[in-house]
Amino acid sequence: MAKAQRIKTAAAAAALAAFLLWAAGAALVREARILSSVSLAERRALLDVDLEDVYRASAREHYEMFTALRAHVPRDVHLVIYSRVSAEQQSDPLLGQDLKKQLTLLRGKLQALHFPAQVTPLAGEVENPETYLALLDPSYYVLNITPEADFPGQSRFDLVARGATYALHRFRGAD
Amino acid sequence: MGALTLLLVLATPWVIGCGALSALGVRFAHDRFAYAGWAWLAGSLITALFLCGWLLFGLPIDAFPSAARVLAAAAILLFARSWLRARHAPQRAPARPEGRGGRLERLLFLAVVAACLALTVDRAVRANAAEVVLLGDEARIWAGKAKAIHVSGGLNERFAKLMEPEEIVLHKDYPLLNPLLQVWTFAHFGRVTDVENRWVIQACVAALILAAAGALLRLARPLLAALFLVLLATSQQLRVSTGLVEADGLVALGLLAALDLLARFEEDGERRWWRLAALALAYLAWSKNEGMALALAAAVALFTLRLGRRPRGERALLFAGGALALLLPVGVIALHLSLNARFGFANDITASSAAGTFFARVVAQAGAHLGAVCAFAYEYGVRRAGETHLMFPLALALLLLFPRRLGRLLPLLTLACGLALPGFLLVYLGTPHDIEWHLYWSIQRILFQLLPVVLLWVAAATQELAAAAGFGASWRAPTARPGSRRTGSCFPRAGA
Structure with a gap:
């Protein structure tokens, strides 16, 4: 491969790698922020949530009516x-x-x-x-x-x- | 009791899927990551098809779970037979890619896959604990149709009557895979549920993560594959799809699996991949109307690439043998169209309107709509980086910068996307709705449906460039096992 082509390819590969690391890093930081908004204890509690409570929260002021x-x-x-x-x-x-x-x-x-x-x-x-x-x-x-x-x-x-x-x-x- | 029921809802299709994979000759060792995703794809499709037939025959919905468990028992027997055969027959382990990272790198990849799955489950749990199925398309299209089926006891005249009023269910013509999977959940609980019916659709997103992990690892070294998997798992629309009972996750899974499996078939000629790809195409076609268009694009891409590549005699033989497998996706499309015709469900885009037929609208509106399409594509494909991590412009840029090196990379995938994009453009040009309204509510989902395969392409391109620059081996797949039939590859060596 011609030298110029090799340099071009190496530069593109390096730029690509840098971009991917930046994109993945930024995405992980964003995700970490979202994950940290709910504590571990709250997260464990969500596994055991009463679905009727979820229904009540969704129905809001109309819960009695929907029941x-x-x-x-x-x-x-x-x-x-x-x-x-x-x-x-x-x-x-x-x-x-x-x-x-x-x-x-x-x-x-x-x-x-x-x-x-x-x-x-x-x-x-x-x-x-x-x-x-x-x-x-x-x-x-x-x-x-x-x-x-x-x-x-x-x-x-x-x-x-x-x-x-x-x-x-x-x-x-x-x- | 609820948790056990939910376990049955999720485990039964997966077990059926494992049995189906055994019948097709696909083993866990063929792809330790994608296997579970393929099993879910196959099993959920078979379960939904079985349920569709059950309902068309007028059988009681609540009795279906018991029938499905018989199917699952048969699947277990199939799996056991296949496993015993594999134990006793001399088997060669699938060839490993050369230079694809050491043990530590592969362990890191495994950890990333586990983390992405954990993230998916976490999102699903949080979404289900926050609100029931109440708003938007998940309520008015997908769950609405599922509830109409369950309330009317099947796909019968009562269902047709329930669906009559315009406002009851939107997009009545959409395919049945998603609603039937929800009906599957209702049947287990004996009633319409408000949250539990999300799990069976959220499982499709988990299957997508696994199928993508397997596909990425085939094309790139583990570290690189892990990066791309993180990008997929953190994309905005995947986050949205994990919380809703909509069908875009199904389309993304079907498209990724179909193109990946067809590529595997092209590489080593093993018919198991062809048959499983046919199943994936059926899944894709039955997921959403866009899925049907994408399945057609994939099929056209495949046959276009195959034309003229083989001597006449062998091509005829291959097509004859392969055609049987294609009966499944064709049959699913025929089933969908015939049910729509029976119930009078018309598509809003392709139907004639006051402005004329679809193609008349395309001609009349092209000038006015093209600008809006470009603006929205730029907004969601480029400016809002978190949506798709700039993968679409990146893929285009790489193709323009290295046309010779990357121009023939993953040709099936490239051609399928190349056919799909103009198809979607046509839809926007001919839409009877306000163009900005239509784009606002749909373009993110279209981009998400294509994102996994675009990520695959960029991953392969990155690996290829890195190899050319002297960092690691090319993306090229492992060499075929000695004795396996090769039918010719659509993957010419890079630089050839």
Whole structure:
């Protein structure tokens, strides 16, 4: 091999080796920092963690609600999340958006944690109550997250469970 | 009880895999590091295929673990028979690479592998103790589909009905390997789980570490291989994949294993590698839609390299014998497409939209999208060094600086990546989604899927350059054992 080529190859090999050592070293320092953020005792405790505690921490303020769902609601039903809001609240650009966002987040959480077949958010009044009621069948449950207020057609539902922040109802059928 | 159940969830596919490897003639001595990774790959694929058939026949999900244990018992018998045969037959130990480091260096490599595995387990434990499967793609794509299968009792009309609403499960057309492995977990616990279903997917990342260790050690001396293994284990997306029940780890494992095994077959002609590579290709194709594209790229690369390399008669013979093994990946792809057709699951990228067909969109959007693709590739491939440790630009730079010395290095791997990258580019050019949104949510994963094989290439290149500079032996694999059939190598000697 020509001398120039040999020098080029040796320089490249040396540069490569230096880069690899730097990259691996930096990665190991970063990893060590992450590892040292959890003590050995904490790490040992993680091996024995109660998965129900993990579930509780993930469900956060909705844990009681999700426990009720697990106990009473099959996973392949149609669940309606109802939130009582006034027309003014709904039309308020900031508050209305916030309420919509809350419902959307809860809906996502429900489908991830409980996987009901379909989750429909419903807020405020129903435009055509009779049509809405005609669509219901015994696979429908309503999760009222404003339990101090009734939801449309509540008289056709049986109360299944209730907590401070929710009331769970199952469709009974036609009167 | 939970820990024992989890042990069964993880051990059963692995035992099945060991039996499958025995049936294929692959022994632990062939690769002490990659063996366990291959066993997991083979076993989890076979378990998922078996479960798929079980569900299609309408059999009860909860009875499947017992059936799988029968399969595992058969696998143990296969393994025992193979082991006894190996003990009594005169066997030559696989040739060791020459000049590949002394005992201390190999011990250091072993320690690094153990540390990387320990790190993977640690990350998995921390992720599982932090939060249940709740957010993002792991909940809305992979676990969602698994829950739909379990709740409906199988792949039936009830499943089709559950999947109907748009928002229930996203990307309904994605392959079933990942969801079925989660259903495997649900079946053991008798219910949908919220955390335990992560372990069976996290095991794929551990298998990736082991398969990469074996592949790297074949190409580079132990010290160098250890460096590259550290780079893989500390890459950002591998850390993310270890904590989630997504499928990118499966794609990375399938691609690495398939290309490594095909390379081994090309070197020594042993058919065991070909058959195991076919299994890896099936695993890759069934992991994710990108996996299917990568499997096709690997297959096209292989056949392109083989064309014109052999006399007509021998090529015909080889292709005839090899074609049977390819029935598995082809069959898996056919199964996937037929199930999607049956349930009406369409792909969002290739389906026609208001803007026209996929190719019409590629033509119309190429100019607008190319800039964004380049910008994101630079951002995640270069600027954010921790993502991929600059391996992609480094590989390109080495290829440009030493085209003669490195241009024909690992040709199968190079050509497969060379075919895959334009394929991914086409997807971005023809996407019906907002290009920046699509890139933001996907490019890191695409880079991660390719990262292990790019690391392999750079490792081989580094070894080659070091050897040329007088530091150690070339990357060249050990010489074939006397008497083993060689079908010609796709690895010409460096400088030839």
